[in-house]
Amino acid sequence: MTDNLNVYQRINNVMRQVKYVQKDRSVSGAGQNYKAVTHDQVVSVARQALVDNGVMIFPNQTHGEFLVMRDINATPQPVKMGLYTGTYEINFVNIDDGNDKITVTVQAHANDNGDKAPGKALTYATKSAILKVLSLETGEDDESREEVKEKTKTISQEQIAQLSEYCFANDENGNPQWTQVGQKMCQAYRIQSLDQLLASNFDQALERCEKAAKR
Numbered sequence: 552m553t554d555n556l557n558v559y560q561r562i563n564n565v566m567r568q569v570k571y572v573q574k575d576r577s578v579s580g581a582g583q584n585y586k587a588v589t590h591d592q593v594v595s596v597a598r599q600a601l602v603d604n605g606v607m608i609f610p611n612q613t614h615g616e617f618l619v620m621r622d623i624n625a626t627p628q629p630v631k632m633g634l635y636t637g638t639y640e641i642n643f644v645n646i647d648d649g650n651d652k653i654t655v656t657v658q659a660h661a662n663d664n665g666d667k668a669p670g671k672a673l674t675y676a677t678k679s680a681i682l683k684v685l686s687l688e689t690g691e692d693d694e695s696r697e698e699v700k701e702k703t704k705t706i707s708q709e710q711i712a713q714l715s716e717y718c719f720a721n722d723e724n725g726n727p728q729w730t731q732v733g734q735k736m737c738q739a740y741r742i743q744s745l746d747q748l749l750a751s752n753f754d755q756a757l758e759r760c761e762k763a764a765k766r
Contacts, residue, residue, distance in 0.1 A: 554647060556604075556605075556645075557645060557648075557651055558606065558643060558644065558645040558651045558652055558653055559653070561604040561605055561606050561645060562604075562606060562643060562653065562684060562685070564600075564604045565597065565600045565601055565604050565606060565685060566685055566686060568600040568603070568604075569596055569597050569600045569685060569687065570687070570688060571596075571687065571688045571689070571690065572588055572592055572593055572596045572597075572682075572687050572688070572689050573588070573592070573689070573690060574586040574587055574588045574592075574689055574690065575588060575589055575592045588678075588682075588689045589678070590674045590675070590677065590678040593678050593681050593682060593687070594681075596687075597681055597685060597687070605645060605646040605647060606643055606644065606645065606646065607643075607644045607646050608641065608642065608643055608644070608677070608680075608681070609641075609642050609644065610639050610640070610641050610642070610673060610676065610677050611639065611640040611641075611642065612637055612638070612639050612640075612673065613638045613639065613640060613656075614636075614637065614638040615635065615636065615637040615638070615669060615672070616635070616636060616637075617633055617635050617636075617668070618634045618635070618636050618660075619632070619633055619634035620633055621633035621663075621664060631664055632662045632663065632664050633662065633663060633664070633668050634660065634661075634662055634668070635660065635661050635662075635663070635668035635669050635671075635672050636658065636659070636660050636672070637658070637659055637660075637661075637669060637672040637673065637676065638656065638657070638658050639656070639657050639658075639659065639672075639673060639676040639677070639680075640654050640655070640656055641654070641655045641656075641657055641676060641677055641680035641681075642654050643655075643680075643684055653684065655680040655683065655684060657676040657679050657680050658676075659672040659673070659675040659676040659679070660672060660675075661675060702749075702751065703749065704749065704750045704751075705746060705747060705748060705749060705750060706745070706746070706748050706749070706750050706753050707750075710748075710750075710753050710757075711745045711746060713757060714733075714736075714745050714748075714753075714756065714757060714760060715727075715745065717730065717732045717733065717736075717760035717761070717763070717764050718730055718732060718733025718736060718745065718760065719733060731763075732760050732763045732764055733760075735763065736756055736759060736760060736763075739756075739759065740752055740756065
């Protein structure tokens with residue numbers, strides 16, 4: 552239920568659900584070559600989480616003008632593209648209380664050789680606000696860097712202590728030494744110390760140690 556949550560709490564819930572958006576457009580030409588994320592891609596990723604948490608987005612334009620007007624008859628050089636600038640307030644609103652909202656002011660520019668520059672600027676401003684408010688990570692791979700980090704995360708100190716009960720035993724001088732169980736576990740996971748064990752392997756490693764200790 553979201554009825555009693557304010558807009559900040561709702562946005563936080565959206566951020567828990569949506570963390571990453573993949574760049575889906577290749578931009579090239581005029582010496583440029585890079586990947587970008589489109590407005591439609593951002594909306595497709597974030598929309599359902601916004602709906603589920605009762606957050607509505609609407610833009611309000613506060614200023615707009617053509618900085619450069621398209622003029623194909625200009626001399627000595629025709630002006631093929633018009634350059635438009637707009638200032639927008641992008642509102643993230645609690646649907647249960649219209650006065651409870653976050654407003655982000657964004658200035659956007661857009662080129663076009665027809666009449667689409669104002670719409671392009673609005674689209675860019677809305678996309679940028681969603682990315683920034685939700686702190687969305689963008690990347691070129693299917694997996695986000697956070698997902699990669701999760702896969703390479705190592706075990707905690709508490710988990711190291713649990714495994715140490717099976718992996719170490721004190722010698723006659725009270726110094727900890729690797730047990731056969733510990734040595735075999737390190738060989739199995741190709742590690743040299745417990746702090747190198749991946750968190751994703753912890754449960755399996757602990758079960759392996761428990762079984763070996765009972766033999």
